Amino acid sequence: MIDLEKNLNPQQRKAVQTSEGPVLILAWAGSGKTRVITYRIAYLIENRKVRPDQILAVTFTNKAAEQMMQRVYSLLRAGRSSNPAISTFHSFCGRVLRRDIPAIGYGRDFTIYDDADQLSLVKNCLKEMDLDEKVLSPRAVLSRVSYAKNHGLTPEDIYQQAYDPTTEKTAVAFGLYEKRLKQANALDFDDLLLKTVELLGNHPPVRSRLNEQFRYVMVDEYQDTNRIQYQLIRQLTQLQQNLCVVGDEDQSIYGWRGADIQNILSFEKDYPQAQIIKLEQNYRSTKNILEAAGSVVSNNVARKGKSLWTEKVGGELVTLYEAPDAEAEAVFVAQQILCYLRLYPNDSLAVLYRTNFQSRLFEEACRRNNIQYSVVGGFSFYERAEIKDLLSYLKLCLNPQDSVSLLRILNTPPRGIGKTTVDTLEQEGRHRSLSLWDTIQYAVEQKTFTPRTLHALGEFRDTMEEFIKRAKEKPISELIQYVMDRSGYVRWLEGEGTEEGI
DSSP states (O other): OOOHHHHOOHHHHHHHHOOSSOEEEEEOTTSOHHHHHHHHHHHHHHTSOOOGGGEEEEESOHHHHHHHHHHHHHHSOSOOSOOOEEEEHHHHHHHHHHHHGGGGTOOTTOEEEOHHHHHHHHHHHHHHTTOOTTTSOHHHHHHHHHHHHHTTOOHHHHHHHOOSHHHHHHHHHHHHHHHHHHHTTEEEHHHHHHHHHHHHHHOHHHHHHHHHHOSEEEESSGGGOBHHHHHHHHHHTSSOOOEEEEEOGGGOOOGGGTBOTHHHHTHHHHSTTOEEEEEOBOSSSOHHHHHHHHHHHTTOSSOOOOOOBOSOOOOOOOOOOOOSSHHHHHHHHHHHHHHHHHHOTTOOOOOOOSSGGGHHHHHHHHHHTTOOOOOOOOSOGGGSHHHHHHHHHHHHHHOTTOHHHHHHHTTSSOOSOOHHHHHHHHHHHHHHTOOHHHHHHHHHHHTOSOHHHHHHHHHHHHHHHHHHHHHTTSOHHHHHHHHHHHTTHHHHHHHHTSGGGO
16 A cells, blocks of 8 residues: 555645546646656555556656656555556557557558658658759758647648748648658658547547556646647547646746647646646745746736745745846856856856757857866767668668668668669659669669669668568567678778777
């Protein structure tokens, strides 16, 4: 049994114990909302004897999901036959699609395109449309595509709403992008949500099975959900309404990426039997900070209202400096750092800024004042060229129709398949409505290139077919080593003499 009296305040206990029916928990930062969610899951399992696999908890980041999972497991007794499903929205949808996506015309071995893959595909689409990237920016198109998907808009919707030729071309590029994704049996990040909503909306047996399985659903940071995530939650709670959402309308700051504050403001309208529980005691901040924050958010028009309080009295006053420009701001920050370090020379300080380009002015101000600093963050491991190359090989082992991954490694390492050959293959594929992989197969069988090019294409095809076969037989660690050795990639890196090859 979970001891709630010892570890939770009265409102937190109420939030944990109100397990049946729809519940909206309004929780400000520092009020123990993660503690409430984790105790609620443990309480359902240990005290209410709910099977762990009947519980679904979704949040927005892998880190938040991992932390939640660890805290739940620390509260549960050992020896469970199953575990609750705790994940991000996208991870949950990915698992659903791996099982049931054939119902909407995709293969279970679909590829998930990351940002770089999506950008590469958009560039190919613009090239196919004979559009110069200076006329229509690939990143602008991709941004518009993501916006449309987060708001449930189709290429046809965008075209009908178009008010200028650029938007019309963007809509056409969007449509071609979707067509090429489907042809490659691939989804982008936004599709994970969209295709799951499509699946549940058009296939009642799948929706009913998930409703029966997940009898208790919890959603963290509900104020950040967009229209598609809202639809997904509604679909998952049609048969039962044991839905608990946690959020704070005053922290809804992601409207620019699709978050819809009406999802939390209209919760009682969507679920008329909903109970509202407010977590108003703050454990993180002092009274001065709470009062400053409260005075700011009290000006918000759309809010439910909270009376925040803390046992941490006093605290330092909040200082506001309104700089005339970015350089003055950086100078002020550097001066504040110097003043603080004179008093506490062994301490470390952090400067937070919203976008990467802002760091330059802060760095220059620190250098002028001889302040040692380091910029936290760097090149992502998964963005390194050699890692993306390897992942492309592995993706093709599972899904050879993935044209973006195929393009990346078709001549990596160099095997005599140049740009002219690739352009010809792409043109032939469009003409025959074939994927790039099927076009290569056709070219080799029909001998549509010179003997030298056919030899290179044939060797590539044979090598990939061998990898595809080995992928079904070898564990992933052995497959990676085999692919790197057999493809000649490691030898090529070593011959390059670069840092990556050392």
